[in-house]
Amino acid sequence: MVQSPRQRRPHGSVFAGRTRPRGARRIIGLVVGWLLVLIGLAALVLPGPGLLALVAGLAVLAQQYEWARRWLQPVKQRAFAAAAQGVRTRSAIALSFTGALVLVLLGLLWGVNPPVPGWWPLDGRWWLPGGWSVGTSLILSGLLAAAFIVYSIRRFRPQMDA
Structure with missing residues (x-):
C-alpha cells in the first residue's frame, strides 16, 4: 500500500x-x-x-x-x-468576576499573613501556611481567570445591537 x-x-x-x-x-x-x-x-x-x-x-x-x-x-x-x-448572562459574568476577585483577595490575605484569630480551632501553624508563595499563586490564578473572562466576553458573548 x-x-x-x-x-x-x-x-x-x-x-x-x-x-x-x-x-x-x-x-x-x-x-x-x-x-x-x-x-x-x-x-x-x-x-x-x-x-x-x-x-x-x-x-x-x-x-x-x-x-x-x-x-x-x-x-x-x-x-x-x-x-x-460562563458569559451567557450578566449574572454569570458578575459571579465569575466575583470569584476572580475573591481569589486575588485571598492571595493578598495569605501573603500578608495576619495573626491567628481567636476563633481558629486548629494549632497556629495551620493558619494560612505557605505565605507569599501560596498568596502569589492565588493572585495569579485570579488575574488569569479575569483575563480569560474578558477574552470569553469578547469572543463568545453576542454583541448587543447598537
Missing part, C-alpha cells in the same frame, strides 16, 4: 503539515507541554483555568504526538463551550 506524504514519517519528516521539531526545541516543547497538561489536570479540581491549560498543553504536545492531536479537538471544544456558557 502506498502512503501519502502526510502519512510517511521518516526522520525529519512532515508531521501534520509541519516539520517535527528536533533537539533542544523538542525537549523544551515536551517539558512545557507536559507541564501545562499537569497544571491543567490539577486546576480541574483546584482554583484556576483547568480546561484552558489542558488545551494549551495538548496544543504543544500535538506538535510531537499524533495522540495529542486527536485529544486536542474534543478538549478544545469542551473548553470553548464552558467559556461560552
Whole structure:
C-alpha cells in the first residue's frame, strides 16, 4: 500500500503539515507541554483555568504526538463551550468576576499573613501556611481567570445591537 506524504514519517519528516521539531526545541516543547497538561489536570479540581491549560498543553504536545492531536479537538471544544456558557448572562459574568476577585483577595490575605484569630480551632501553624508563595499563586490564578473572562466576553458573548 502506498502512503501519502502526510502519512510517511521518516526522520525529519512532515508531521501534520509541519516539520517535527528536533533537539533542544523538542525537549523544551515536551517539558512545557507536559507541564501545562499537569497544571491543567490539577486546576480541574483546584482554583484556576483547568480546561484552558489542558488545551494549551495538548496544543504543544500535538506538535510531537499524533495522540495529542486527536485529544486536542474534543478538549478544545469542551473548553470553548464552558467559556461560552460562563458569559451567557450578566449574572454569570458578575459571579465569575466575583470569584476572580475573591481569589486575588485571598492571595493578598495569605501573603500578608495576619495573626491567628481567636476563633481558629486548629494549632497556629495551620493558619494560612505557605505565605507569599501560596498568596502569589492565588493572585495569579485570579488575574488569569479575569483575563480569560474578558477574552470569553469578547469572543463568545453576542454583541448587543447598537
